[in-house]
Amino acid sequence: MKFLSEYRGPELVKKYLEQIFHVTTKRWKLMEICGGQTHSLVKNGILDMLPGQITMVHGPGCPVCVTPVSIIDEAIYLSQQPGIIVCSFGDMLRVPGSRKSLLGTKAEGADVRILYSPLDAVRLAKENPGKEIVFFAVGFETTAPANALSIVQAHQSGINNYSILASHVLVPPAMEALLSDDANEIDAFLAAGHVCTIMGMEEYYPIAEKYKTPVVITGFEPVDLLQGILLAVQQLEKGEYKVENQYARYVQREGNRLAKETMMEVFAVSDRVWRGIGNIPQSGYEVNEQYKQYNARVKFKLNLPVAEENKDCISGDIMKGLKKPFQCPNFSMSCKPEHPLGAPMVSSEGACAAYYHYASAKEQEEII
Amino acid sequence: MCLAIPGKLISVTADTDTIFRQGKVSFGGIIKEVNLSMLPEADVGDYILVHVGVAIGKVDEAEARLTFEYLEKMGETDEIMKEEKHPQ
Numbered sequence: 001m002k003f004l005s006e007y008r009g010p011e012l013v014k015k016y017l018e019q020i021f022h023v024t025t026k027r028w029k030l031m032e033i034c035g036g037q038t039h040s041l042v043k044n045g046i047l048d049m050l051p052g053q054i055t056m057v058h059g060p061g062c063p064v065c066v067t068p069v070s071i072i073d074e075a076i077y078l079s080q081q082p083g084i085i086v087c088s089f090g091d092m093l094r095v096p097g098s099r100k101s102l103l104g105t106k107a108e109g110a111d112v113r114i115l116y117s118p119l120d121a122v123r124l125a126k127e128n129p130g131k132e133i134v135f136f137a138v139g140f141e142t143t144a145p146a147n148a149l150s151i152v153q154a155h156q157s158g159i160n161n162y163s164i165l166a167s168h169v170l171v172p173p174a175m176e177a178l179l180s181d182d183a184n185e186i187d188a189f190l191a192a193g194h195v196c197t198i199m200g201m202e203e204y205y206p207i208a209e210k211y212k213t214p215v216v217i218t219g220f221e222p223v224d225l226l227q228g229i230l231l232a233v234q235q236l237e238k239g240e241y242k243v244e245n246q247y248a249r250y251v252q253r254e255g256n257r258l259a260k261e262t263m264m265e266v267f268a269v270s271d272r273v274w275r276g277i278g279n280i281p282q283s284g285y286e287v288n289e290q291y292k293q294y295n296a297r298v299k300f301k302l303n304l305p306v307a308e309e310n311k312d313c314i315s316g317d318i319m320k321g322l323k324k325p326f327q328c329p330n331f332s333m334s335c336k337p338e339h340p341l342g343a344p345m346v347s348s349e350g351a352c353a354a355y356y357h358y359a360s361a362k363e364q365e366e367i368i
Numbered sequence: 369m370c371l372a373i374p375g376k377l378i379s380v381t382a383d384t385d386t387i388f389r390q391g392k393v394s395f396g397g398i399i400k401e402v403n404l405s406m407l408p409e410a411d412v413g414d415y416i417l418v419h420v421g422v423a424i425g426k427v428d429e430a431e432a433r434l435t436f437e438y439l440e441k442m443g444e445t446d447e448i449m450k451e452e453k454h455p456q
């Protein structure tokens with residue numbers, strides 16, 4: 001497909017790799033933020049191809065992975081109430097809550113559905129006026145506009161049996177939380193191209209400046225990732241810390257204005273707990289006061305006790321870049337995609353699942 | 369889940385100025401209905417980036433070429449553009 005296949009060409013991959021070997025003289029630790037990038041790096045074997053001095057660590061940019069147990073429990077609770085249909089993106093159904101997953105309640109008879117788009121949930125609400133439709137709205141800045149749009153559409157169409165359970169997270173506050181952690185060893189970031197397609201570049205300048213850390217906005221295909229790594233390493237080797245845009249074919253400095261306006265119409269910035277990491281102030285979106293009738297937490301007066309996270313899962317250390325999935329004692333033992341203990345083993349964009357499916361034996365040996 | 373995929377806009381359906389603006393997008397032959405309200409500048413024939421049923425960006429073809437030209441500019445020369453002649 002055009003604008004995909006060109007960025008997978010083996011010739012160009014080779015050329016970029018040669019350049020990366022050419023410019024790398026020191027040890028560097030780079031974090032890719034987005035789970036889609038983690039998936040692409042591992043699946044395409046790029047981690048094996050890079051110079052030994054470059055370590056890629058895998059950031060918290062997988063919405064499935066960072067949605068806390070408490071919010072999964074809220075979704076499960078809603079699905080168990082009569083007359084409510086809970087819908088979400090496929091991966092969310094398998095994430096373990098404190099006692100079970102949404103898939104578990106579905107097996108027990110709850111009406112839980114997988115949808116491709118939140119706009120399909122609005123349609124479902126229109127077709128089922130006797131039911132309450134709750135969309136479990138997870139996602140980063142990339143997904144927030146679509147989820148916001150679903151509320152605006154419901155509002156304009158006079159649909160009252162629709163609401164969302166928001167678990168929205170924002171990238172820049174998470175980057176700051178990682179960089180200000182005492183244990184931080186991240187030298188440079190590959191920022192998530194699709195998040196920046198929406199948000200633009202502005203938010204990253206103060207971060208690069210304050211923490212003297214290069215930020216390269218990067219795409220998802222092998223050539224994109226290698227060019228992103230090359231740009232980051234070039235900066236590091238020169239002692240620079242700029243914001244660069246590898247993904248300029250989609251990312252404009254100001255982002256997508258209409259998408260941002262749609263989000264601002266229905267959401268307000270709020271504190272958010274990240275699974276494995278903890279509370280990060282001002283790092284999420286919640287439905288604002290004006291649209292509160294579309295907020296499932298308000299509509300159904302949710303007030304569940306805060307759930308404990310599974311202490312056996314080290315996903316927090318993995319997403320902070322401190323550990324690799326192989327270093328988790330449960331990895332591929334008690335934790336597998338069929339029986340995930342933690343969320344990063346569920347989604348194909350979670351680091352643990354990506355390593356489980358694709359990482360080479362060589363890499364496993366090196367790390368263990 | 370955060371994946372956004374480029375596809376070619378092949379038609380724009382009704383509701384041309386509203387939040388319900390829709391179009392048909394071909395993803396390598398697979399056709400899907402996509403909301404276009406956040407991308408009013410998208411025209412039939414454009415390559416657009418789609419995420420969970422909503423168009424969020426339009427490809428800048430000049431910028432797209434730069435990724436292929438970047439290494440040449442660094443002093444490398446090769447026929448790395450040849451891939452582009454065989455889009456699927």
Ligand code: SF4
Binds near residue numbers: 335
């Ligand atoms: S392997 Fe399983 S238990 Fe270990 S960090 Fe990954 S998801 Fe958590």
